[in-house]
Amino acid sequence: MADKPAIAATTHSDATPDGAQPRAKTGAVKMDDIARMAGVSKSTVSRALSGSPLVNEETRARIQVLVDSHSYRVDTRAQGLRKGRTHTIAVVIPLLHEHDQPISDPFFLELLGHIADAVADHGYDLLLSKIGPGRASGMADLVDTGRVDGLIAIGQSTAHLGLERLADRNLPLVVWGAQLPEQHYVTVGSDNKAGAERAVAHLIAQGRRRIVFLGQRTVPEMRLRHDGYVAALAAAGIEPDPALDVPTRFASAAALTAMRSLICGGATFDAVFACSDVIAISAIRALQDQGLRVPEDVAVVGYDDVQMAAFYNPALTTVRQDTATGGRLLVDLLFAQIAGRPTRSVMLPTELVVRASSGVVSGTTTPGPR
Amino acid sequence: MADKPAIAATTHSDATPDGAQPRAKTGAVKMDDIARMAGVSKSTVSRALSGSPLVNEETRARIQVLVDSHSYRVDTRAQGLRKGRTHTIAVVIPLLHEHDQPISDPFFLELLGHIADAVADHGYDLLLSKIGPGRASGMADLVDTGRVDGLIAIGQSTAHLGLERLADRNLPLVVWGAQLPEQHYVTVGSDNKAGAERAVAHLIAQGRRRIVFLGQRTVPEMRLRHDGYVAALAAAGIEPDPALDVPTRFASAAALTAMRSLICGGATFDAVFACSDVIAISAIRALQDQGLRVPEDVAVVGYDDVQMAAFYNPALTTVRQDTATGGRLLVDLLFAQIAGRPTRSVMLPTELVVRASSGVVSGTTTPGPR
DNA sequence: TTGAAAGCGCTAACAG
C-alpha cells in the first residue's frame, strides 16, 4: 500500500456527544415494543404497517404515531427470512482479467447508474459484486445464500458457460451482452454486429480502405463487432488484412501500447475502428504522439458514446448504445423472471453518432453532447 | 421510455431445458437436511461449518462432503438475524442535484471500484444506494432496517447536516469528502486546499495571472479548493477577480455551457483551474471551439487525475487523488468503527501531475499514464 | 464431542 496518510483530525469516539440517549447498539426498538406501547399485538402492528385493510383506522393511526416518533423500521432481514424474498438484486461485474483496474470503464458506470435507478424504482436494494474469472459459482451463491432474488450480469466476458449453468438452474438472471446462438440465458444488448458494420461502412464512405480493428475478440460482444467489421469490408469488396486486426484489452494503457506497436511496426492504415470509446481515445493519443493527425491522416470511430466522447478533441465519432433503456430493460426483465413470467432476449438498436474524428467535413458547429 | 426494442430472440421459459432436477424454488437444501444425511444434529453441522474446534474431524469431513456435493450454502439472512450482523455495508452516493446523470463522474467509479475491492477482501457484501438530496434519513434506514452494518458516503455534497445526525446516533459511518471544522463524522479525503493551492501556484509559475476558478463552491470539497485558489493568488499578490469565479455543476454539459458563456461574455483570462477533470475537459472543448489554444492561449489544470486525463489531448495537468488508498482507508476505518474502535479523519496528500495542458515545455515524451 | 431447546424479528394461518 502507498505511503501513510498525512494529517489527522476529528476524533470519533463512542462517547455520546451530548446527553443523548445512550442507547445500546442492540437497543433498536422492535415491533413487539411498538405493539406493547400501542396496547395491541405484534400481528396488528405488522398488519397496520403492511397496509392491510383488516385494521381499524384508529388503531392504525395510533400505531403509526408510535412508529414515527420512535422512528421504528421493520427489519427487512427478518421480514425476508419469513417471506422468502430478499428485496435485493445483485449486479455482477465479471472481471475480464486478473487485475484490470476494477470497474474502470465509464460505460459500465453509466449503465450501472441506470440500473441502480430502475432497481430503486422497484423499491429493491442493489448488491454490487465483482466476480473474478471462472468463478461463476460465486453468482449462484448470491442466490443460494438468500442474499438476493436475482442477478444482473454486466458483460458476459468469458463467463458464458457459467452463465449457462445459472440459467439452467432457473435462477432469475439477465445479462448485458451479446446474443449468442442457442444460449439459455436472457440478454439485453445493442446490435453489435449492425452497429459495427455501420461504423465501418461510414469510414469506407469517407474514402478509407485500410481500417484497423482494435479490440478483444475473445469477448462475445467484441467478436460480433468484428463480424460487423468484416461484413462492412466485404460489402465494399475489401479484403480484411490480418495485420490490421489488433487485439487489446479495455484499459487505456493497454490500448495505447497496442496502437503504438502497430504504428512502430510500420503498418499502413488510414482508419481505426475501436471497440470502445476508451480504446478509441487511447488510440488517438498514440496516433498523435507519433505525429499522425486525426482525422486527416487516420480517421477514428469508437463504440459506446460515453459522455466524454462528445468532449474529446477531436470529438469522437462513435456508435451509441442506449444505456438508459438498456438499464431499465435489464431490470424489468429480471423482475419479470422473478415473478415467474417468461422473458426473451432483447437487442437494442444502435445509432451512429458522427463527429469530427472520422473526418467528415462539418461547419464550425460542434456536434453537441447527447 | 424510449422506443420499443427491435429484435428479440432466445426465450427463457420456466420449463427445465433438459431432464434436470425440476427442483421447486423453495427446494434449496437446508442445514437440517445436511444434518439428517450426515446422521448428526443441526448444531453439529453449524459448528462444523463455522470451523469450531469442538467437532470431530471425521464428522466434519463427512459433513463437508455432503455440503459440497449438494452445494449447500448457509443462508446469510438467517445467520445474520441470529448473530445480529449483516455482513453487508452500504455505499451511498448522495446526489448533488435533482437529476444529474446518475453516478456519472469517472472519479466516483474509480473510488467505488477500490471500495468494492476492499469490502470484498473483508468478506462483506456491498449495497449500492443512491440517495436524493435532503433525505439523509434514507441512510439511517439502511442500518435501522438491519440491511447493513455500516455506511460509506461518497461525497458529502449538501448532506452535511444529515451526516452529522447519523454520526450523533453513533452509526458506523465514514465519509469521502472535506474535513470540516467541528464535524462529528469521520472523513477520508484529499487535502483539497493544499492540492488546489499547488495547482494554481503552478499556473502562476507559468506566468499566468488571470486564472478562472471553475467549480461549484456550495460543495464543501470545492469550497476548500476555492480557498486554495485564493491562497495561491494571494501568495503571488494577485487580487482575485469575481468575474473569473465561475460556478458550474459536475456534468460535462454544464461545464461546457458555463465556460462558453464566460468566453462569450468577453472575459479575459489566461488560465483555468477546474474542480474536476471532467469539468476541465469540457472547458478545454469550449475553449477550442472558440478558437483558443490550450495551453498557448489558456492553460488548464484539472483535479482528480482520472484515468482519461493522461490520454486527453492535450494531456491534462491535474491534481491526483489517490483513490486506491482512499478507498481502502474508507473501508478500514468503517470496519474499525463497527468493531467499536475509535477512529479519526484522514487527509490524504495530493500530487500535482504536470502534463501538457498547463503549458510546460516538455520534450517529445508524453507524460505517461499512472 | 454432540444434541435439545430457545430464540433472532417478523408474517401468516387460524381462531376468535
Next chain:
DNA sequence: CTGTTAGCGCTTTCAA
C-alpha cells in the same frame, strides 16, 4: 377487526 400460535434457517447456551 384482533390475538394466538407456529415457524422462516440459523446459532448458541446448557446438558449430556
